[in-house]
Amino acid sequence: MYNELVSKKEKLAVVGLGYVGLPIALEFARKLSVIGFDIKPERVEMMKKGIDPSRELDSEAFKGCxxxxxxxxxxxxxxxxxxxxVPTPIDEHNLPDLKxxxxxxxxxxxxLKKGDYVVYESTVYPGCTEEECVPLLEEISGFKYIQDFKVGFSPERINPGDKVHTLTTIKKITSGCDAESAEEIAKTYELIIEAGIHRASSIKVAEAAKIIENTQRDINIAFMNELSIIFNRMGINTYEVLEAAGTKWNFLKFFPGLVGGHCIGVDPYYLVYKAKELGYHPQIITAGxxxxxxxxxxxAKQTVKKIIxxxxNPKESRVLIMGVTFKENVSDIRNSKVIDIYNELKSFGIQNVDVIDPYADSKEVREEYGFETTSDPKGKYDAIIVAVSHDSYLKLEEEWFLNHANNDCVFVDVKGIFREKINRLTYWSL
Structure with missing residues (x-):
């Protein structure tokens, strides 16, 4: 397979051209002949013009492919x-949505044809590829697994918005259904991954490795968030505590914050689902x-308390939320936990809540969450919540916030990025 791909006698196809699939397709296309497939024609037309619909890649990335x-x-x-x-989200009950x-x-x-290879990059629970996907491939194609076609799993490690840890510079895990496919798949990925390949012993091991990467981060951040709740009751700043504790060489650098997006906020539920299916109810993962x-x-509750x-009167107060994407410096709004702040404020009767974000598309926000963002702050506010630490926000000085603040304005700094800058507003952070 490898030799046929390298000589361009055969083609490689990437199915799903989102924030994971498109970078993979373009990198492979610098070495191989590639077909990039997506079910949305409008996205395909954009990519034909050298435009990344996810706004992660610039037009230069399409050249020479x-x-x-x-x-x-x-x-x-x-x-x-x-x-x-393709995406592997969760449904409204926090169960895996494999649709x-x-x-x-x-x-x-x-x-599918005899001799073809299928490699999955979508994050799933251990066993999913061979228990759910392989039988479906057999049923539809009429071919036999391993005998007629080979399957592998190579979990994505894309970090949206990160210009340092990119696809080619992050070590890649690969696996196959037998020794031959494992080697052919690894060699194929070695064409584009500069950081090298880790050959997992089986598909299930590769699936499990991916799922615990994000589950580990989720649990560690949950610990920081719980500490922030405790320290808030003690009247001490969590970030000052972490700064002090961080002077020890083996203290792990994690921080409190909102955990959204389509990885850390989703993947642990896949592991919980599989564990329960096996008769075990995970305690730490579920608590996190x-x-x-x-x-x-x-x-949101802490903001309302400060306003009171x-x-x-909360019902007469105006609140500005800065940032609505799931993390800094990206346009992706999927599973953004900023929405929970917005909805909770509304539940307290605060009707005047404005949301701004230089990266988010207002139309997408309306379609996904039912409200629109505004391009700029409108007037003065009784509370300003910096929910996402976009680079453009980091450059702002206290004077900018004062210009948009009513008397006794509450300044909520979710990520603690302004604790050295804010002195004349009522400051609070996780």
Whole structure:
């Protein structure tokens, strides 16, 4: 397979061209002949023009690439090696939503040929690839697993907004269904991954490795968030405590904050789901998820308390929320926990809540969450919440906030980025 791809006798296809799939497709297209497939024609048209719909890559990233963008399933028949990189979200009950993954698997199954390879990058619970995807590939294609086609798993490690730790500079885990496929898949990825490849012993091990990467971070951040709740009651600043504790060489550098997005805020639920299926109810993972999912509401409640302490009526108060994306310097609003702050403020009867964000698309916010962002602050506010630490916010001085603040304005600094700058406003942070 590897030799056929390198000689361009065969093509590689990437199914799903979001924040994970597009960078992979473009990197492979510098070495191989690639088909980039996405189910949304409007996204495909943008990419044909050298535009990344996710706004992560600039037009230069498209240059020098041997790639054909398409939304036509029949075009996938030209490929021999398929990389599936579609979202794996959770539903309203925090259960795995495999619909996008299984839909992509059905698509590949329709065009699968004898001798083809299918590699999954989508984060799943251990066992999902072989228990859910492989049987579907067999059913639709009529071929036998391993005998007629090979499957592998190579978990994505894309970090949105990070210009240092990029696709090629992060070590990649690869795996296959047998020794031959494991080696062929590893060699194929070695074409583009400068940091090197870790060959996992099995597909299930590779799946498990990915799921615990984000679960570990989730638990550590949950610990920081719980500490921030405790220290708030003690009247001490969490960041000052962490700064002091961080002087020890083996103290782990984690901080409190909102845990959203489509990785850390989602992946642990996949592991919880599988554990319960096996008859084990995970304690630490579930507790971490509960704490982190509650932090948006906690921030809002603390804001309302401060407003009331300033002898103001919450229902008559105006609040500005700065930032709505799930993390700094990205445009992605999926599973943003800033929404929990907004909704909780509304539940207290605060009707005048303005949201600004230089990265978020107001139309997308309206479609996803039912309200629109504004381009700039409007008038003066009784509370200003800096919810996302975008670089453009870091440059602001206290005078800027004072110009948009009513008397006794509450300044809520979720990430603690202004604790050395704010002196004339009522300051609070996690």
């Amino acid at each position: 041997d790639i054909e963008f398409t939304s036509n399933v029949d075009d996938l028949r030209q490929a021999k090696f398929y990389v599936v990189a 996008p993954l299984l839909a992509a698997t059905r698509t590949v199954g329709q065009v 998820r509960f704490i982190n999912d509650s932090m948006g509401g906690y921030v 302490a300033a002898d103001k």
